[in-house]
Amino acid sequence: xxxxxxxxxxxxNASAWLVPDGDNRTDHRLxxxxxxxxxxxxxxxxxxxxxxxxxxxxxRLARAGWSVVALDAGPFWDxxxxxxxxxxxxxxxxxxxxxxxxxxxxxxxxxxxxxxxVGGSMIHYAGYTPRFHPSDFETASLDGVGADxxxxxxxxxxxxxxxxxxxxxxxxxxxxxxxxxxxxxPQPVSGNGEIFLRGASAIGLNARVGxxxxxxxxxxxxPHCIYRGFCLQGCKVNAKASPLxxxxxxxxxxxAEIRANCMVSKIEVGDSGxxxxxxxxxxxxxxxxxxxMVAVAGYSIETPRLLLxxxxxxxxxxxxxxxxxxxxxxxxxxxxxxxxxxxQEIRMFKAPPPEVSSEQYYETDPTKGYKRGFSIQTVSPLxxxxxxxxxxxxxxxxxxxxxxxxxxxxxxxxxxxxxLPRYRNSVTLADEKDRHGLPVARFFYSQSDxxxxxxxxxxxxxxxxxxxxxxxxxxxxxxxxxxxxxxRMAASPxxxxxDANQRSFAVPNLYITDGSVLxxxxxxxxxxxxxxxxxxxxDHLIAxxxxxxxxxxxxx
Amino acid sequence: xxxxxxxxxxxxxxxxxxFPGFDVLDGVEHWDAxxxxxxxxxxxxxxxxSFFTVTEQATAxxxxxxxxGQDAPPKIPVLQLVDRRLALGQTDGWRYxxxxxxxxxxxxxxxxxxVDAKAAHGERFHELSWNQQGTLVQAVHDAEVWHSLPGSQxxxxxxxxxxxxxxxxxxxxxxxxxxxxAYPRGYKALGVDKREGWEVPDHHSVDPVTFAxxxxxxxxxxxxxxxxxxxxxQGKR
Numbered sequence: 062x063x064x065x066x067x068x069x070x071x072x073x074n075a076s077a078w079l080v081p082d083g084d085n086r087t088d089h090r091l092x093x094x095x096x097x098x099x100x101x102x103x104x105x106x107x108x109x110x111x112x113x114x115x116x117x118x119x120x121r122l123a124r125a126g127w128s129v130v131a132l133d134a135g136p137f138w139d140x141x142x143x144x145x146x147x148x149x150x151x152x153x154x155x156x157x158x159x160x161x162x163x164x165x166x167x168x169x170x171x172x173x174x175x176x177x178x179v180g181g182s183m184i185h186y187a188g189y190t191p192r193f194h195p196s197d198f199e200t201a202s203l204d205g206v207g208a209d210x211x212x213x214x215x216x217x218x219x220x221x222x223x224x225x226x227x228x229x230x231x232x233x234x235x236x237x238x239x240x241x242x243x244x245x246x247p248q249p250v251s252g253n254g255e256i257f258l259r260g261a262s263a264i265g266l267n268a269r270v271g272x273x274x275x276x277x278x279x280x281x282x283x284p285h286c287i288y289r290g291f292c293l294q295g296c297k298v299n300a301k302a303s304p305l306x307x308x309x310x311x312x313x314x315x316x317a318e319i320r321a322n323c324m325v326s327k328i329e330v331g332d333s334g335x336x337x338x339x340x341x342x343x344x345x346x347x348x349x350x351x352x353x354m355v356a357v358a359g360y361s362i363e364t365p366r367l368l369l370x371x372x373x374x375x376x377x378x379x380x381x382x383x384x385x386x387x388x389x390x391x392x393x394x395x396x397x398x399x400x401x402x403x404x405q406e407i408r409m410f411k412a413p414p415p416e417v418s419s420e421q422y423y424e425t426d427p428t429k430g431y432k433r434g435f436s437i438q439t440v441s442p443l444x445x446x447x448x449x450x451x452x453x454x455x456x457x458x459x460x461x462x463x464x465x466x467x468x469x470x471x472x473x474x475x476x477x478x479x480x481l482p483r484y485r486n487s488v489t490l491a492d493e494k495d496r497h498g499l500p501v502a503r504f505f506y507s508q509s510d511x512x513x514x515x516x517x518x519x520x521x522x523x524x525x526x527x528x529x530x531x532x533x534x535x536x537x538x539x540x541x542x543x544x545x546x547x548x549r550m551a552a553s554p555x556x557x558x559x560d561a562n563q564r565s566f567a568v569p570n571l572y573i574t575d576g577s578v579l580x581x582x583x584x585x586x587x588x589x590x591x592x593x594x595x596x597x598x599x600d601h602l603i604a605x606x607x608x609x610x611x612x613x614x615x616x617x
Numbered sequence: 618x619x620x621x622x623x624x625x626x627x628x629x630x631x632x633x634x635x636f637p638g639f640d641v642l643d644g645v646e647h648w649d650a651x652x653x654x655x656x657x658x659x660x661x662x663x664x665x666x667s668f669f670t671v672t673e674q675a676t677a678x679x680x681x682x683x684x685x686g687q688d689a690p691p692k693i694p695v696l697q698l699v700d701r702r703l704a705l706g707q708t709d710g711w712r713y714x715x716x717x718x719x720x721x722x723x724x725x726x727x728x729x730x731x732v733d734a735k736a737a738h739g740e741r742f743h744e745l746s747w748n749q750q751g752t753l754v755q756a757v758h759d760a761e762v763w764h765s766l767p768g769s770q771x772x773x774x775x776x777x778x779x780x781x782x783x784x785x786x787x788x789x790x791x792x793x794x795x796x797x798x799a800y801p802r803g804y805k806a807l808g809v810d811k812r813e814g815w816e817v818p819d820h821h822s823v824d825p826v827t828f829a830x831x832x833x834x835x836x837x838x839x840x841x842x843x844x845x846x847x848x849x850x851q852g853k854r
Contacts, residue, residue: 142651146798149785150655157710159718171710251807287803297649297800402828406812406819410795411804444795448780455758457776458751458842459686463835465784466635467828468793469819503714534829 067281074120074227077281079310086140086299088310096316100350104128106602107339107352109325109367112181113591114575115358116304116312117224121599123315130318130350132341134158134363135178137321138305144295148445151294154178154185158501160362161491165507168393168541175362175544179321180305182360183588185293187415188301189438190230190274190589192221194238196424197583204425206432206511207481208390208580211552211561214239220593220600225272228302229280230589232271237420245277248286251412253439256403256472258417260530266522268419268437274302274588275413288412290441301413304592326499328355328371328380328571336571342497354602358575358595361391361544365488365577366502368548368558381548381567386558388488390549392582393506395478395516396542398440399523400450400471401532407472414441422522423584431514433479436584437523440475444468453538474526476519477542477584480512488547545579545587562601563594574598621660627791630783631689634792635824639817641790641797652798659786663697668704668720669727676727679743683754684779688747693789698782709777713770723778726771729764730757751842794819 108115111133119131156175176182195214200207231245247270261268275286286300327340338351365388369379418438451464491503524535551557554566565571574595627640681695708719734742760768790797
């Protein structure tokens with residue numbers, strides 16, 4: 062059953078109709094017939110990283126007739142052959158090259174927040190796709206904390222709408238932020254979602270089903286969700302949206318090339334002050350791809366790292382880093398996770414972890430001692446992650462086993478707390494080197510008092526919800542989730558790395574199109590916003606096609 | 618079923634569990650082949666130990682039994698699963714700045730555990746009684762700094778590797794009632810107290826006391842064997 066209005070979506074992005082209808086999840090012929098460029102072809106743009114930001118940009122530009130090469134450090138996934146319905150064996154989905162973490166609150170990377178391969182972290186994200194609120198774009202003006210963006214919510218709104226259609230997103234009418242509706246009605250909820258709704262109702266909290274990037278029904282050739290619960294291990298069904306199936310197929314059909322397993326080591330900038338292409342490793346061999354423009358979309362750790370690795374005579378402290386902005390203002394969200402024990406069986410491992418959420422406490426509440434807020438969502442840890450939750454309470458040995466044997470009786474909620482941007486939270490280069498001989502990223506993180514206050518407030522609300530639903534015991538673990546910032550957009554080069562159109566202040570033909578450009582993060586999962594920003598950046602590039610984007614900035 | 622003997626159904630580690638007769642392996646025919654491959658490999662005879670030295674092997678084996686409460690057969694081969702992961706250098710992709718890389722940290726901490734054992738009892742860790750071992754492990758959990766390493770990060774290293782190995786094994790899934798791989802079958806019966814036809818309910822009759830009482834009992838037993846307070850409040854970060 063194809064909806065009539067799907068035609069309009071298909072006309073601008075046919076990805077959902079380009080994945081096969083049947084038992085295969087990948088059109089190998091489309092990949093086999095992919096256009097291929099030579100290293101010394103000067104392509105219109107080379108994109109570093111093929112996740113939420115890179116893949117969206119690639120699809121838009123390929124549609125506009127640009128010659129595009131996208132390089133990704135990881136594999137070009139085939140969900141049938143490469144992914145498993147298993148926690149421990151999904152290790153390969155994560156960025157597991159070495160990194161060093163430090164600070165007062167060091168943030169573990171890898172499985173929780175770092176992807177690798179075509180599709181990026183959206184391969185293993187849960188699937189929540191909320192919009193940011195209008196207030197997120199001006200927290201400095203409104204609340205005296207964080208930063209103002211050089212763009213407003215209204216600038217991004219049409220792109221939110223477009224990407225929500227292309228993923229597509231399902232959910233109830235959304236009352237928070239800029240109220241809006243979704244194309245697909247909400248998914249049925251499982252035991253975990255039922256508990257959240259019940260508890261919310263008991264304490265007078267508004268909670269809604271969604272927004273989740275899993276169509277409630279078929280979408281193009283993508284089948285209905287089968288509620289297997291392994292969203293974080295890569296969706297073998299093709300039901301949960303990721304760029305691998307929402308933007309990559311159309312990009313290939315439009316003539317883009319994706320080169321997988323290619324680790325970019327340097328952006329080359331010539332005497333002209335323009336980027337001329339990127340140096341990368343493929344199969345142990347160093348190569349160079351010429352390009353008229355470069356877009357970096359390696360996410361908050363690898364994008365700053367690549368800029369720092371691209372130091373030159375002109376940019377001795379790292380590319381675009383004359384003002385000391387590269388790698389700074391990185392944010393994670395505080396993500397305390399609270400579980401409650403029920404006499405009934407919940408079996409939270411059934412159905413997708415993303416089901417129900419609430420943004421009732423998203424905005425600053427003047428009666429509270431902290432600024433900004435948090436959202437609350439269902440999360441449904443599988444056994445290994447659940448063991449981590451139990452072990453964090455200090456349980457081990459026989460007690461750990463006793464708690465674990467009770468798995469089917471527990472329901473789990475997670476909060477996303479808006480941690481504020483701080484200059485000191487940063488990526489720099491460590492002394493340690495990776496196997497390419499490149500210094501690895503050193504990630505420093507320390508929370509502020511406001512951050513800590515939000516964590517505690519969110520924990521209290523989650524405990525109230527679960528007790529309201531009848532939990533006889535609750536336990537909470539402090540965690541972090543998501544990464545944004547590190548090369549933020551700003552009105553002036555003193556405050557950020559890129560301008561309102563994501564063009565770097567320092568190099569006129571260098572763009573950054575990933576989560577690292579976000580100046581604030583709200584308490585929303587970032588994927589949708591990263592894609593919307595990339596789509597907006599693409600419109601800007603297309604509008605300026607061959608009309609001076611290569612030239613120097615005025616006055617230089 | 619070529620991968621298990623006819624009498625080897627519904628195995629749980631140490632014979633413990635609350636879901637009598639439940640065996641995730643009954644569903645193998647509903648799993649996709651790639652997933653079946655990686656999961657069934659965990660039931661294969663495990664390769665020889667290659668990362669741990671003989672000395673480290675004895676200590677690690679005893680430590681892993683303690684951390685996971687594996688005091689009776691059948692045992693999940695956690696030693697072999699962790700050894701293979703370390704041999705392959707399959708890390709989580711990050712390390713704390715004040716900790717060496719995982720492989721080095723493992724060697725250092727196992728050696729340090731033997732140093733503690735000798736200091737306290739004049740014997741190596743694996744030679745101590747179950748209770749003596751438990752006391753030493755609890756001391757590591759409680760330590761701010763342990764042999765010049767941050768105690769919480771040593772604990773994080775130990776529990777991350779061992780929990781991942783243990784709860785990746787189908788016998789552990791049998792014990793906790795987890796349905797295991799679910800592609801392409803998926804789930805149909807969603808909701809509180811809903812079960813698929815093949816799911817087995819939690820059998821209260823296996824151990825007819827409340828959850829709270831079971832946990833208290835486990836804590837008492839644990840306190841007896843680990844010589845002290847079992848932490849019940851906030852854990853480590």
